[in-house]
Amino acid sequence: MNLCLRTKCLKSNILGSLYRYSTTTEVVEKNDPVLIDDSDETRAKDAEIEKKRNISRLSPAHFNVVNDRRPYEIPKSLAHLTVKYHRKMYGKYGMESGVNPSLCWPSKKDIEEKLEYEAVAYPFTIKEMMETAAKRRQEEKETILKRDRDIAAKVAKLDQWKKELNDKIAKKAAEVQAAKDRKERIVEEVRRHFGFKLDPRDERFQEMLAKREKELKKQEKQAKKDAKEKLMLAKLQQKSAGIGEAQK
Amino acid sequence: MRLGYETGNNPFYLRVPQEHYYRGHHMKREYPPLSLHSLQKLIDTDRLDVTKAIDIASIVKSGGYLFHPDQKQFGIHLTDEGADIFAAKINIEVQWASELVIAAIERNGGVITTAYYDPHSLFLLKNPKKFFESGQAIPRRMIPPPDAIEYYTSAETRGYLADPEKVSQERLKLAQKYGYQLPEIEKDSIYDMLCTKKDPRQIFFGLEPGWVVNLKDQCILKPKDEELLRFYSM
Numbered sequence: 001m002n003l004c005l006r007t008k009c010l011k012s013n014i015l016g017s018l019y020r021y022s023t024t025t026e027v028v029e030k031n032d033p034v035l036i037d038d039s040d041e042t043r044a045k046d047a048e049i050e051k052k053r054n055i056s057r058l059s060p061a062h063f064n065v066v067n068d069r070r071p072y073e074i075p076k077s078l079a080h081l082t083v084k085y086h087r088k089m090y091g092k093y094g095m096e097s098g099v100n101p102s103l104c105w106p107s108k109k110d111i112e113e114k115l116e117y118e119a120v121a122y123p124f125t126i127k128e129m130m131e132t133a134a135k136r137r138q139e140e141k142e143t144i145l146k147r148d149r150d151i152a153a154k155v156a157k158l159d160q161w162k163k164e165l166n167d168k169i170a171k172k173a174a175e176v177q178a179a180k181d182r183k184e185r186i187v188e189e190v191r192r193h194f195g196f197k198l199d200p201r202d203e204r205f206q207e208m209l210a211k212r213e214k215e216l217k218k219q220e221k222q223a224k225k226d227a228k229e230k231l232m233l234a235k236l237q238q239k240s241a242g243i244g245e246a247q248k
Numbered sequence: 249m250r251l252g253y254e255t256g257n258n259p260f261y262l263r264v265p266q267e268h269y270y271r272g273h274h275m276k277r278e279y280p281p282l283s284l285h286s287l288q289k290l291i292d293t294d295r296l297d298v299t300k301a302i303d304i305a306s307i308v309k310s311g312g313y314l315f316h317p318d319q320k321q322f323g324i325h326l327t328d329e330g331a332d333i334f335a336a337k338i339n340i341e342v343q344w345a346s347e348l349v350i351a352a353i354e355r356n357g358g359v360i361t362t363a364y365y366d367p368h369s370l371f372l373l374k375n376p377k378k379f380f381e382s383g384q385a386i387p388r389r390m391i392p393p394p395d396a397i398e399y400y401t402s403a404e405t406r407g408y409l410a411d412p413e414k415v416s417q418e419r420l421k422l423a424q425k426y427g428y429q430l431p432e433i434e435k436d437s438i439y440d441m442l443c444t445k446k447d448p449r450q451i452f453f454g455l456e457p458g459w460v461v462n463l464k465d466q467c468i469l470k471p472k473d474e475e476l477l478r479f480y481s482m
Contacts, residue, residue, distance in 0.1 A: 084382075091383025094464030101469055104460045105385045111479050122391055126409060129397040137398075 070097045186212050277322040277396070279344040282313050284352055285330025291338070301339040301444040301453060304365070305373040317370035326360075328352065339442045341408075344399075350406055351422050357431035359442045363408040364400045366390035369451045376452065380461045385471070388449045388457040388480060408448060449481075456480070 056063060061071035070093045075081050083103055090099040106114065124132070187200065190208045198205045252259040287307075290296045295310040304323055307313045315321060323343025331352040339359045353360045365373065369389045372379045379386075392400045392409075400407040403414035423430035433442050449457055458480030460469040471477060 087383035088381070089383070091381040091462065092464065094462050096464070099383075101460065101462075104383050104469065105458075105471055105473075105476055106479075108475065111475065115479075118390075124394065126391055126397065126401070129391075129394045130401050132394065133398045 069093065182216075186216065274320075276320070278320050279323055279325035280313075280315065280321055281325045281327045282307065282342075283327045283329035284334045284349060286312060287326070287340075288330060288334050288336060291336045296338075298336055298338050299438070299441065301341065301441060303341040303363075303373070303446070303453060304343070304370070305376060305452065308374050315370075315374055317367050317374055321370075322367070323365060323370060337438075339444055341446065345405070347404070347422065351426045351428075354419055354422065354430065355426070355428045357433060357436065357442075359433065361406050361408050361445065362400060363446065364392035364396060365451070372451055377463065380463050383460070383462075385460050385480075386451060386455055386457050388482070389451050391448075408446070 054063065056066070058066060064071045070089050072080060079085055086099045086103050089097040090101055090104060095101075186209060190205060190212055191198065193208060193212075194205070200206075200209075252261055287296075290307070290310050290312045291298055295312060296302055296306060300306070304315070307324060308315050313324065315323075325344040326340075326342045326346075326349045328346055328348040331348055334352045335356055337357045338353065340353065341361045341363050343362060343364065345360060345362055350360050366389065368387065372386070397409075399405050401409040403410040403418040406415060406418075420430060433439060436442060444453065446453060447456075451457070455461065455468075456470075458471050458476060462469065471480070
């Protein structure tokens with residue numbers, strides 16, 4: 001191997017030196033126009049060379065992607081016919097992709113649909129929402145203020161209510177006490193009537209008690225009646241006196 | 249009364265457990281936090297360019313912020329950790345910020361805006377290259393939902409829909425509240441940068457809705473059709 005390489009080097013060296021020392025020089029004609037050969041034949045040849053150069057063993061689509069080209073020139077599936085795919089191709093590979101950029105914007109139908117969606121999703125404008133929020137806040141504030149006022153009014157009356165309640169309790173207690181006293185008094189009276197200690201559950205005792213109670217009730221009623229009459233009389237007198245004075 | 253039945257026919261140990269804290273969690277917006285401290289770190293390590301306006305796209309690109317718009321995440325919540333050591337003059341746009349954060353940025357002569365992006369625009373901002381390669385026209389940014397409108401229209405939170413005059417008033421107010429001298433950005437040499445602001449319909453800085461960006465040809469295509477123009481300016 002080594003030997004072989006060396007011979008190659010030697011050969012080129014020799015050739016190079018031969019050129020250098022050759023007496024006839026190659027004449028380069030500068031005035032000739034440079035012709036680019038683009039006939040079908042050369043193209044095919046170039047393509048052939050390119051194909052041979054591609055030793056990546058990638059599929060054509062992957063080879064395209066790696067070389068920053070769109071993978072498929074012709075659609076391979078239904079997805080490749082969609083607007084979304086075309087937009088993506090334009091976004092990724094630019095004008096080279098051959099996609100018309102006007103596809104990037106929504107169509108009239110899309111706009112209509114979007115507007116319809118927005119009308120449902122955002123039913124209120126900012127101003128309306130602000131007004132609603134302000135109103136709600138105001139209402140909350142007013143509720144609190146109203147409650148504060150109510151409490152203040154109630155606190156102002158608190159002393160009076162306390163007094164009333166205490167009076168009521170005291171009155172009730174006094175009434176209960178009076179009733180108890182009365183009962184005790186009656187029982188005592190009845191006991192004195194019998195002159196000896198008698199069991200309050202005794203029939204005779206109960207009879208006597210009922211009788212005594214009846215009497216007392218009668219007395220009370222009479223007293224009430226008398227008081228009423230007296231009052232009426234006084235009123236009448238006053239009235240008659242009043243009329244008399246008016247007549248005078 | 250049987251033990252445990254004090255509350256009636258529904259004893260506490262047989263009730264179905266309910267955690268109302270999680271009510272409606274599937275509809276709640278999530279704003280993953282980014283602290284002022286880590287923002288400062290991104291700036292100090294030169295991962296964020298302070299000579300340009302900063303938005304979520306540049307923060308995501310810096311690699312210092314993990315962001316998943318598909319997980320109901322709606323952008324950056326700038327938190328106040330490291331507010332007292334924050335010392336950069338920036339024009340930043342985030343999605344949520346507290347009063348202290350706003351004060352920390354404005355004290356250094358910076359500008360902060362809170363802006364809402366719908367999930368679709370967030371996908372675009374997270375990976376603009378992917379979107380540009382899809383060959384679509386840049387869409388419009390959508391308006392915020394009703395429960396977020398108060399935040400994004402109020403000047404106190406520097407909402408992007410707030411009245412600029414009110415915002416400047418609020419800047420002064422906040423300076424007085426926190427007790428710092430508000431630097432005059434009008435006389436700043438980088439006033440133009442500090443004033444850079446996106447249109448409420450705009451997603452990318454410098455790119456308008458309706459434009460098509462082609463990275464291969466390095467060109468921008470703009471629509472001329474009347475209907476398209478009307479649609480994209482709506």
